[in-house]
Every structure is written in C-alpha cells, then in structure tokens.
Amino acid sequence: MLLFNLIRNENIKIYRRLRTWILVGIILLATVLVAVVMHSRQQDTPNWKQTLITQNQEMQQQLNHGAGHMPAAALDGMKQSIQLNQYYIDHNINPNHTTGWKFAVTAENLSGLLMAFIVVIAGDIVASEFSTGTIKMLLTQTATRAQILLSKYLATLLFALFMTAVLFVFSLLCGWIFFGFSEAGEPHIYADANGHIQHMSTASYLLMQYGFLLIDIVITATIAFMISAIFRSSTLAITISILAYFVGNTLVTALSSYSWVKYILFANTNLSQYVVGGPHIKGMTLGFSVTMLVIYFVVMNVLSWLIFMKRDVAYT
Amino acid sequence: MAEQAAVEIRNLTKVIGKKTIVDNLSLTIPKGEVFGFLGPNGAGKTTTIRMMVGLISITKGQVLIHGIDISKDFTAAMNHVGAIVENPEMYKYLTGYQNLQHFANMSTGVTRQRIDEVVKLVGLEQRIHEKVKTYSLGMRQRLGLAQALLRKPDVLILDEPTNGLDPAGIRELRDLLRYLANTEGTAVIVSSHLLSEMELMCDRVAIIQAGKLIDVKSLRDMVSNEGAQLATEIEVDRPEAAVVLLQTKHPNLAVKQNGDKIELMVARDQIPSVVHSLVMGDVKIYAVHSVNKSLEDTFLEITGGSSDVVI
Ligand SMILES: Nc1ncnc2c1ncn2[C@@H]1O[C@H](COP(=O)(O)OP(=O)(O)OP(=O)(O)O)[C@@H](O)[C@H]1O
C-alpha cells in the first residue's frame, strides 16, 4: 500500500513536468515524419505481378541449369525467393507496397531516440532529488530508503514501458492511416542465425522486435538508474548510459574477433541476434546471453541499493 | 515507571574522516518542552539533527524517539517525528498544495482535512495553490513547517526555523510552538543562532560548541537576576555632576557618562540607594532602565571564543 503510494508520487513527479511531454511529443513527431517521407516516396508499380512472374521464371531456369555447380546456400536462397514471390503472386500482395504493419517495423528503428529519452528520466529520477535538496524531505518521512529506491526504480520501468507503448501504438496508428490496416499476415523475410532465409508474419515480427527491445530498454534504464543513484549526477548518468548504448554496440562489433568480448554487457543486450542475423561473436548462445544479462542486472541493482542505503545525505 | 522521554540522545557521536563533528552528546527532552540547540556556526547542530532523523549514519551512540531506536526501527520512530533540516526544499514545479499531498501520500492517515488544517496553521491559505517556484523564502519556510506538521508529530525538529521569516512570522511561529508544546504536549527541538529568539522561544537550551555539549540551562537560571549585576541606565539633567556625585557616595560602583545618561553596573537591591543619593544631590531624574543580562551575554560569556570554558 505504501509502495503503491510511493510509486504514485514518483509518477506525479514524472508526468507533471513539461519536459516529459516534450519527449513524448518528439517521439510522436518523429514517427509522423517518417510516415510522411515514406508515403511521399512510394512509387506505383502497376506491373509488379508480371515482374515477379518473370523473376521467378528466370530463377527457376538458373536452378534447373546450375544445380551442379552452384553453392548449396545460394540454391537454398533462390528456392526461398521463388517460394516468397509465389506467395506474393498467390495472395495478390505487392512486396514493394508499404503496409501499415511494415511501416511499424520500420518505425521501430526510432528505438535509439526512445532509449535516449528513457535514459533521461532514469538518470534523473534519483539524482534530481539530490541536486534540488528534496532528498532530505523524502528521507525524513516514514518510508525506508529501500522503499524509496524501489519505488523510483519501478516508476522508471513503468515510464520506459509507457514510452515504448507510445512508439508502438503510434507507429501502428500512423501506419494504418498512411498505408492501410490490412496485410498483418504478410510475410516478413529475414536471414536466420545460420544464414537461411526465413519468414514470419509482419505482425509477429513486429511484436518479437518490441519484445527484444524491451529487454534492451530495461537493461539500459538500469545502467542509468545505477549511475544516478551512485553518483547523484543526472548529467553523468545520462551521458554515460547514452554513450554506452550507442558506442557499446559499435565497440562490440569492432572487437568481435576477441572471444572475451562476449562478457561485455552490450554483446548480450540485443537478444534478437539469435533470431535475426546470428550472434555477434561466434560460439555465443541464447542461454549464455540470458545468464550474462541476469548477472549484470542483479549486480547493478545490488550496487545502487547498497550505496543508496549507506549514503550520508548532507551538505546539499 | 517514569514517563518515557519524548527524545533521548545517548552518547551521540559523528566522526567524518578524522574529524569529530559531534562528540558524545547526551540529552533528554520530555514531552511538552521547547528545547533549543544553541551554538556558533559549525558547532554541529545540523549534524546532530541529521543523525536524529536518519539522514546520516551514527558513528556511535543512540537516538531514541519515545523509546524507539531510530537506527533499529526507522519507520516506527519517524512516525512520531516531523522535521525540517536546514532550508526546506520543495518541488518547484508543483504547487504548495501538491507538495503537501506528495508528503501526505508517504504517511498513513494524513487526510485532506489535515492538509487544509496545517495550511491554515502556517498561514499559507492565500498562495497554497500557486507553484512553489513563485514563493519567497519565508513562504517556503512556512510550507516546510506545514510539511513537518502533517503527521501530527509528538516530536517536532526544526533546524533554524526562523530563517527567512518576517517579524510577524517569527512571532506566529513562536506562538504556534508554544501552543503545540503546552496544549498538544509536543516536544519541540529548535536550533538557531538568533539568540534573542531562543530566549523567547525555549524552556531549556543546550549550548553546543565544537560538537561538545557545554551545558544545558533552563532559561530562568540563565537570565537570573537574584544578586546579579544589572546594567542600569539613568537619564538625568546634569550627567557630569551625577557621575562625580556617585563616585564619591558609592566608590565601589563603576559609573560612566553616555550622552545625557549615566550607565552603571549595580545589584537590584542597591538601586534605591543610588536613586536616593542622586535626589539628595539635587540631580533631576527622568528615567531609570535596568536591563537583564541577556542569554546572548551569557552565551557569549560561556563560549567566549576561547576553548578553556569554565562554567
Ligand atoms: N563532509 C564533511 N567533512 C568534514 N567536516 C564536515 C563535513 N560536513 C560538515 N563538516 C563540519 O562539521 C561541523 C558542523 O557542521 P554543522 O552544519 O553541523 O554546524 P551547525 O552547528 O549546524 O552550524 P550553522 O550554525 O552554521 O548551521 C562544521 O565544522 C563543518 O565544517
């Protein structure tokens, strides 16, 4: 009951600030912008079906003639393409045509922006109480420090969920308005961990991406929250976690030839690598990454908690 | 069994690095008393208060609120306590009322009615629905006090509560604290450097210097006038003649002229004979003022800026 009230207080402090709504506004604006640009670039291809039929015939011929001297993977790929084209022809779907669902998949690339905004709130929620001196008012009520920290952490996660939901719902909405509601079941094509061409329905693919994104968001928000709780500086917390998010991934790619890189947090945060494209570093498995994430998650939270519990709150 | 003290501090000590900031402080404050922490800048008053409300760790010793150890059961102990530590800081983007709601949400049993009540008590009705960023220092101090009163605390701890208040505000605060102590039995702890304020506000005062408890004095002991020398001013028509006259008649008194007045240190029971001598010497007397030795004098004398303090 008290915890519920504490979370409500934290929510009030987040949502009564203009800043929060500016961040929400930017997400909405960016999504609309992407939709407008994609809509204006969409070309009409009235002969798409004929093009696909011709393509398929050519590929079939290549298959028939080249069966002996072409690599197996290429043959597989070609077979997949023929199947897909056939799917498009049979279901009367123009693959060059952007659908509402496809747009939402594209708009998910705004997740970098989303992440930055979530980190702004996560990095500020503890540090701002110290910089304004309100921490001493907060800690001289009846709630324990553990309760206060927990309420702030949960409010951060709720905000992260809210922002992600904003992007998800709004990008679908924009997609449906600009490109139509239908074709949720249209296949989305991607290469799997073994380089094989796979497809699943666009709607499932979208949900899967958001699921993986949420894991990434929770981890990144936890980093920002930890730095905020330990160093009491929002600037430091926001800068370090945004840098870590963007540079971390690049760093892992650059160093991917070393096997110790797999122990770096950022090699593991994006679990979609096990479904799409394959792991960053050879030999990494889903089980390994999940274990690493759980370890990092627990260590970061224990650190924030220990230091916040012990800290002398004075001399603001 | 004797009635439990509202606040008991036992051997409270704070060491930061190698510096002892609060040194083995022990105090007992009963219900219904207004108790003052008095000491020069850097004496350790705020540090003591921070330990009492759990903001900083206690190096050694104990703080008991109604017998509950603050470091053992924080929630139960703080349930009795309302506090302001240094300047009250509020959320500037919220209104005063929203701030109070925020703190009310954190404790059980604080109703909307209670919020309205404390707003009235501190005299903020007019501005309570405005954003705190538009408040003056004194208004923020009042809002802080309202926050401290929300839970109807049995123990009210206020660090420099008069800071930023206008004279009317200081008077209101004094009356409010007196009312709380006398009627509701609240134990009130205030710290201040405004010594004259302490004189008017407190029942007892602890004098703290360099983290050590120098003395605890009831204000009646401190400003006693039994047999003490009073600083006395007498307005006369011929001050030069009056000084010469008194120097011959009362050679043991130190008399000096100050404009059209004469000043002297004299015991209360000697004043009639001084006046008699002046009248007999044909000096016209317009007024006689005797000033009690104030807490300030006592305080300065006790701490004295020197370390070899003897009481
Ligand atoms: N982090 C710290 N490390 C070392 N010494 C400190 C630290 N913080 C405060 N002090 C010292 O502790 C002493 C007590 O400070 P405190 O704020 O309790 O004094 P105070 O009695 O409240 O003074 P004031 O009347 O100015 O408010 C001061 O001498 C101060 O310099």
Ligand SMILES: [Mg+2]
């Ligand atoms: Mg102080």
